[in-house]
Amino acid sequence: MKIFKDFDFKAHNTFGLAGQTKYWLEVSDEDDLPRAIETADELSGGHFMFLGGGSNVLFCGNYQGALIRLAFGGIQHSALDHGQILVEAGAGVSWHELVRYTVERGWWGLENLALIPGSVGAAPIQNIGAYGVEQEDVFESLRGVPLNGPPSEYLKDQCAFAYRNSVFKQQMTGKMVITRVRYRLNTEPQPRLSYKELKEYFDPKDHDLGHDLKPDQIANKVAEIRRAKLPDPAVVGNAGSFFKNPVLQGDAADAFRSNFPNAPLFEVQGEDRNWKASAAWLIEQCGWKGHRRGAIGVSPGHALVLVHYGGGQGEDLWMLAQDIMRSVHDEFGITLEPEVNIVNP
Ligand SMILES: Cc1cc2nc3c(=O)[nH]c(=O)nc-3n(C[C@H](O)[C@H](O)[C@H](O)COP(=O)(O)OP(=O)(O)OC[C@H]3O[C@@H](n4cnc5c(N)ncnc54)[C@H](O)[C@@H]3O)c2cc1C
Missing domain, CATH: 3.30.465.10 (Uridine Diphospho-n-acetylenolpyruvylglucosamine Reductase; domain 3)
Structure with a gap:
């Protein structure tokens, strides 16, 4: 197990957002895991989380605890x-x-x-x-x-x-x-x-x-x-789909279909009268596709993918995500839920 202090996690999140964690513990042997958890707990006063490839997390600023990177394979x-x-x-x-x-x-x-x-x-x-x-x-x-x-x-x-x-x-x-x-x-x-x-x-x-x-x-x-x-995170920072496709149930799905007959809807297998709406379509209808705000934005190729062009802040990306959620709610009455795990919102 390796331990680093004030570690820069930019290379460990696919948004490519710069930031520091107070402690970084790299566990490449599974047997070290209990000791790593104990150490992280002690160092951070209980404020720690696990990390794999960092392809589904948005760090809003520095992390004031310990990140335990799981690197054991086989x-x-x-x-x-x-x-x-x-x-x-x-x-x-x-x-x-x-x-x-x-x-x-x-x-x-x-x-x-x-x-x-x-x-x-x-x-x-x-x-x-x-x-x-x-x-x-x-x-x-x-x-x-x-x-x-x-x-x-x-x-x-x-x-x-x-x-x-x-x-x-x-x-x-x-x-x-x-x-x-x-x-x-x-x-x-x-x-x-x-x-x-x-x-x-x-x-x-x-x-x-x-x-x-x-x-x-x-x-x-x-x-x-x-x-x-999909944009390649090695070229433009992103975490794939930022939001889940919202599931509309029963009467809500019927009302949505009659109000927006052109909207794509997909049946949810095994769930009677449940339909999945396309979050990308909803976001695009609200005019966000390709929108850019300095170092961050919405991919011009895919409305569901929020991107970081470099030199930006996680907090700004999260603010943009919330603005998108608000406008989709105002326009369609649908609440989008992030698929990405937001750290320190
Ligand atoms: C370009 C791109 C395309 C993508 N396409 C898809 C897709 O098609 N379908 C899809 O489902 N997802 C997709 N994703 C999202 C992502 O790849 C997946 O969610 C992936 O499983 C995240 O793995 P990770 O190791 O990077 O997790 P991380 O981002 O490191 O962690 C994600 C969460 O899991 C926790 N965690 C990680 N590992 C462990 C563990 N071993 N034990 C306990 N907790 C853990 C972390 O604390 C964090 O909360 C895409 C992402 C990108 C960047």
Whole structure:
């Protein structure tokens, strides 16, 4: 374990926002974790948080406590019955590295989630999802270490996975560290091509679904689409989608549909009369797409992505986000909820 004082975390958040944390603890061996938590607790008087790749956090200014960066890795796998494979990865493994590890071996399950930034340990927290798939679809279990207690195993039905949500983002937020995550993958073809661009590209007529498609082909296509659509944090600071798509229920969804017949609405699977509205559409209608305020702004290519052009402040970005939320509420009566974790708002 390494400990640094007054550490600059600019390189550790994909917004690329400059700032200092009073203490930075880098844990590259899982066995050091209990000592790291104890040390962080002592140094910071209980004000500490965990960090993976920093791709889903917005730091509003300096952090006056201790950041514990989880950097321990390791990927293992074992064969199960019925052509299934159990893959386990340490919290610090990069998510995309895990996806590559699996698709290169021809295993199905994670291919639609290619190129999502961040770490394996954070993936269950907001139940990462993209291109018609969420990590819960192949999630098996995880190992969590509560701040005050022995490590425990969490099975899927204990995680309350939902759209960009889980028990770890709600009542357990900050109270437990995820150290290992396991996924149950398939050696038999299971392409999930419900997403329009994938369906069109991998036309089932040409592929006789499953007979000649390989998971890495899908992963590569997903990566290509993502590169074309989303700004690269290495070029322009961002954290992907800043807001969640709001879910409208029952009568509220009906009223919205009749007031705004052109607005895109997506059915929420398994939830009767619940519809997801497009946060990007709402923001764009309010005129924010491409808006720039000095060093920060809204991506000209994607209204859901707030960007940092360099030299800006997290507080200003958060102020812009709140202005967007207010105007969407005034215009549509809909409250947007940030997907990004706001630190020290
Ligand atoms: C360009 C871009 C595109 C993106 N696209 C998508 C997408 O398509 N779908 C999607 O779902 N997300 C997307 N994201 C968001 C982000 O990649 C995911 O949320 C990712 O899982 C965050 O991982 P991280 O390691 O960077 O988490 P961090 O940002 O480091 O942490 C996020 C939160 O989790 C906590 N945390 C992190 N690791 C642990 C752990 N091991 N145990 C306990 N708490 C922990 C932190 O305290 C923090 O509150 C995108 C981000 C970017 C920058």
